[in-house]
Every structure is written in C-alpha cells, then in structure tokens.
Amino acid sequence: MKLDTLSKKTVVRALNSDGLRFKIGGFNVCLSSSVPAVAEHLLCLYGAFDVLDNTAFIDFYTALEPPSKLRRFFRPQVNFSFDGYFPFKPLPYKQASAMFEWGLNWCIASHSHQYLIIHASVVERNGQAFIFPGTPGSGKSTLCAALVSRGWRLLSDEMTLLSVNDGCVYPVPRPISLKNRSIDVIQDFAPDAVIGEVFKNTAKGSIGHVRPSDDSVALGEIPAQPAKLIFPKYERDSNTVLTPLSKSRALLKAAENCFNYNILGLKGFTSLSNLIDASDCYEFKYSHLEEAVALFTDLAH
Template sequence: MNRRALSDYPRSDVIHALRSGTLALDLGPFLTRIKLSDRRSIDFFRDMYAACPVSIDKAVLCDFSLCLRPPNKFRKYFRRQIVPDPGFQFPAVPLPLEMSPLAFEMGLNLSVALQCFRFAIFHAGVVADGDNALIIAAKSGGGKSTLTAALMEEDWRLLSDEFAILDLDAATLKAYPRPVSLKNASIDVVRGFAGSGQVSDTLHDTPKGAIAYRRPRPSDIETMQRAAKPRLILFPRFTDGAQAESREIDLADAAMQLIASSPNYQVIGERAFSGLMTMLEGMKAYEIEYGSTEDSLALVRELWKAHVP
C-alpha cells in the first residue's frame, strides 16, 4: 500500500479523497476507509490526524468503513444534521452539522467497539513508559482523559485515550493513538499545560457538554507499532478539593470491571478470557482519588516507581 503522512499530501487531493470515500487511515492495528463531506469534519481530520499515515488508493482493503452523512435528505438542506454511519445499522442520535468532529470520533469508536474481534477491547486509556503500559480505567467523567493528556506532558507515549486493545496471543496492548477527548472543565486544564495549539476548537452544547480534542503527537504516531506490556491498572477519580490518596484493590475486582467495560469480550469468549488472565499476571490495581492534576501525576509517579522496575 502506498501511504504517507496525511500532511504530506496536497490539500486538494486529501479533500477529494475524503469526499469520494477513497481515503484509508492506517492507524495502529486498523485500516479505516473514511468518507466526509462537510468542511468542519474535513478540517478537523486534516488538523488532528495530520501526522497519521493514510492512503488515497481506493483499492486498499480496510477493516472498517466510516461515512458521515445526513440522517435523511431533508437534513442535508434544512437545520442540517449528521450521523456517523459505520456500515451497519446503529441507533446514532443525529447531531447538528457543526458537531461533525464529534460524530466522526464517535463513529470511529463505534467501528472499533462493535466490529473488532481480533483483539479484546476494554474501555480505558493507555499510556506507556517505554514498553511498559499503564491502563487508566474509568467511567465517563472520572478523569481518565485528563490524566491521559497530563501523562503525555510527562513524556508517556499515548497508546489510546479510549480503548485498551489486547493482543490475545502476546498479552500486550496495541497502540491506537487518536485524539484525546476532553470534556468541560478539563479542556482549559489541558490547554493550560499542553498549549492551545495542541487542542482543537471547542464544540459547545453537545450531548456530553463542551468537547475538545488534544491531538496525538507525531512521536505517538511514529511509535504506534510498538506494543506495550501492561503493568499497572488505575481507576482514577477526580473529586474537587479531595486529598490525594491511593488504595490498592483486588486484581480480581479490577478484572471484573475491565470485563464489564468490554464491548467484545463476550463475543470473543474463551480466547478473550485466556488473554485477559495472562495479561493480568503480575499486575497491580489501584484506585486513586485526587483534587488536582498535579496530585494525580504525583500519585502515578509514586505507584509506577513502586511497581515497575
């Protein structure tokens, strides 16, 4: 496959390939064919994915296919709306056209969560220090993405903000370094330490509140074929004004929480069970609570130093 970084292609070629649905995004273990038609999602894609390898060869076979389209013809012209179409029926709520970057990211999430069966997928952020990975598992609003973005500033590699992608044979985690999804107050926090240029425009009044994205760094893309061995699982909880503290939790409980967060564990079945059990060998799990990003980073440093040689 002839592929180059997105930013190396002429702008007009990229726009034509996106509009005609011939662009293939080659990110981590997945090739995704993408079709976009509105200016905002095209600009978002060209900006946030600039360092990612893509092909504009329509003959490339892809794992997934994602098209952003109006929910019906009427909504193409009046009070324009958009839905992610991952190629199968899914009850996605139409969003106003100006929220197309959110629809795009949601569509990529849907594609991986519901169509990937080569790997076990768990809902978690993953960063790596060299070849050792830290899993950041949290419910929505728990502080997963803010902590992931903060660790990027400490030179951790971004593997993913959304999915721990488990290679079932090697018991290692695959990188899928897409933009980190930031919500509400965390947007300004991350702009503060990463710089405004690293964060997308804010989408206001989305179903999830205000949303912006922290772009992956070129180094995250360059090292994305390097898998990492998970060593520690954290369940972060941001509580305004909280004293920083960590509490070790039973690895078995952590495993059950990971299983509950997985969209494809039950479908894969026995191989997912065996892969997860192998992955967990020798790992530790902690709940951490904190009231500031500085405190969260201090807790991670302390736990990482204690458990990872």
C-alpha cells in the same frame, strides 16, 4: 506520506471522491464526507497519521453525510455510516467530526474481537503500559492527556485493546476526547497541546479533542506490555491517593469496563486474568494533575 503534508484542497477532494484512506494503529480507515469541517478536523488532529493509497486493505469504510438534501437547510444534520450501515441516529451537522470519533469507536469496539476491549485509556513509559479503566467522568481522559503532554506514549484514550493471543496492549492512538471543564484544565496544564474545534451542546456536553503526539502516532503499531491497572477517580479538592487493590477485585472491576468480555467468553476471562497477573492493581483518587503525573512517572521507573 503524512496527512499534514497534504493541502486542504487535496484532503477535501479525497473526502468528496473515493474517500481519504489513513492508518490508525493497526487499523486502516477510509472516510468519505462532503462536510467541509471534517477536512479541518483531520488536518488539525490527524496530521501525523499515514495516508494510504487506493490498494491498501481497508478495515472500516466510513462516511459522514447529511441524511437528505432538505436537511441541508432546515436544522441540518449529519449521519455516520459504516459499510453503508447507519448505527446511530443523525446528529446536528456541526457535530460531524465528533460523530466521526464516536462512530470509529463503535466500529473498533464492535468488530475487533481479536482483542479484549477495555473502556480505558492506556499510556506507556519505559516499556510499561499503564491502563486506566473508568466510566465517563472518572477523569481517565484528563489524566491520559496530562501524561501524554509530559512525554508518555499514547496507546489509546478510549479503548485498551488487549490481544487475546499474546496479552500485549495494541495501540490505537487517536485524538484524546475531553469533556466540559477538562478542556480548560488541559489547556492550562499543557498550553502547547493542540485542541481541535470544541463541539458544544452534544449529548455529552462540550467536547474537544487533543491531537496525539507525533511519537505516539509513529509507534502506532508497536504493542506494549501491561504493567499497571489503575482505576482513577477525579474528586474535586481531594488529595492524591494511590491505594493497592486486590487482584480478584480488580478483575471484576475491569470486567465491568469491558466492551466484549461476554462475547469472548472463556477467552475474555483468561485474557483479563492474565492481565491481572501481569499488573499491579490500584485505585487512584486525585484532583492535582501535577501530583498525579509525578506519582506515575515515579512508578514507571
């Protein structure tokens, strides 16, 4: 059963009782919350995801709740918890749904060491996974949203999960997080894209999330073979330039963008080396999304 077949009332009731259980790629998540906006966030952005029954094994039990009753009235705040543990300081109440996205990033990055986790967006076309590692501001999410809006499959916007066992990229097709000006850029580029509530004045500025395509969610357990490793850099008014990058240098750059490379030790190095073996590596400078999409579509043939 898909989440968007449920009424808002049913979603609210589930969130307020034992939690709403749903499937995101290979992960099963349970979320409890008394914050009304969370139900709207889920219905808007997670509508295509499968809802799970109470017997399903849950990877991450999460909750979003105000820290105290007093805080409901005075500068209201919200806390994210995972298995009863609070990894972050509370945030303003209005940012509850954004906090869920950040909290779930933390859950996956901290507990999924069967994967080498690269801070990278990853999309797929014609069976080829294109991986875009990048620090915040590099334009990887904007590029990712643009490609997905033109029919590419979303595997992940934030974290590339590279299996240390088979070298494939495993999907976790969650909403694409856009910051500040990127929100308007994608609204103009893809007017049909569904963008949820825009959270203003967060630590990262304004944040909006793009709903993943239904096809990407439906293929949420199908891995893809890595084919291209591309380090993007958005530069205002720049030409579209794709420059080959030596594999050794690509390996070191990618290692800098991993969450758990050091935790995995030799397995991390071996997995990353195998990824480099399997991929053409590039640096990419861009400012025009249409040109970027055309270039990568051509490269994926």
